[in-house]
Ligand SMILES: N=CN[C@@H](CCC(=O)O)C(=O)O
């Protein structure tokens with residue numbers, strides 16, 4: 116494999132030491148940079164970098180040199196929360212939202228997650244793969260270089276397995292790390308509406324053993340929310356998943372303060388995601404835990420719900436990540452550039468904080484921060500090059516516009 120040398124880099128972004136696994140508190144605002152730089156990629160990894168004045172005389176033989184023309188070089192976005200395997204879009208709900216219907220009212224009218232589940236149950240694995248692959252390609256073009264994908268639109272054993280096998284195919288065929296989360300506990304199927312215990316038993320006794328047997332999931336996720344899964348039900352599900360080696364990630368406090376965050380901390384969740392509604396007890400429960408708070412500002416934007424209290428979490432020294440939540444209902448976009456801008460505009464995160472939250476902390480929320488999420492020697496060379504920019508803050512400032520010129524995955528320009 117030819118080595119790749121990037122020269123005339125306006126600024127290298129995110130030069131964190133290799134042993135920095137996640138950032139919290141004031142560290143989240145520290146984003147080491149190097150201006151006027153070069154960077155060498157070998158065997159798919161970042162092997163060296165330095166100032167243009169120090170370009171080594173000895174370089175690998177098979178070498179492709181690319182002039183960054185003063186563009187910035189970033190580590191790829193690490194999107195730790197997505198639902199990109201789905202059968203159909205739901206723009207009819209978009210119109211209902213404009214007419215004033217709430218997320219809960221749409222769900223109660225047969226929309227929402229159950230709408231997607233009905234459609235997915237009839238879709239072929241090939242059709243699901245093709246549609247998800249298109250979305251992945253769009254995300255990659257927008258700078259994403261690692262992604263977590265959830266099941267949760269199957270809600271039957273066959274359809275949850277179908278979704279997870281599609282995610283495995285994406286993992287095998289795309290050149291970026293993919294993590295899979297099992298989210299059968301996303302909504303109760305109509306036939307279990309009045310028999311929650313039976314659906315929980317189906318998940319714990321039938322789905323989990325099959326999924327573990329095929330090694331289809333990295334994490335267990337639950338939508339812990341009023342009208343969805345209670346704290347007690349989530350507790351039971353997470354305990355069962357732990358028996359199969361699946362660590363938790365929880366959809367927590369999206370619509371109400373439910374106790375889901377505290378439960379996540381109790382189960383040492385890798386992350387608790389959403390957190391649009393929090394109080395002091397939620398924040399203090401996360402302090403001194405290893406659980407990452409993953410915030411999803413484009414979901415708040417799209418369905419007009421409150422924005423998470425990012426400043427409260429950061430000030431309390433809690434590691435914060437940001438992710439897209441790309442799904443057909445509450446966030447039909449996987450554009451992490453927009454997520455970073457919204458984190459600045461709506462979560463009042465400084466550009467450096469938002470960039471760290473979308474890279475190193477996003478990687479940490481997928482347990483990948485040892486291999487990606489920063490420009491560090493030995494890490495995967497998943498990067499993007501921007502146009503020349505007047506400053507780092509120009510990236511989120513120029514919201515809704517892409518500054519990205521080139522994508523590099525595993526040390527190759529794509
Ligand atoms: N909140 C639960 N799940 C998704 C939305 C799912 C849907 O509406 O299809 C979310 O993360 O926002």
Ligand SMILES: [Zn+2]
Pocket residue numbers: 196197198366440442
């Ligand atoms: Zn989600």
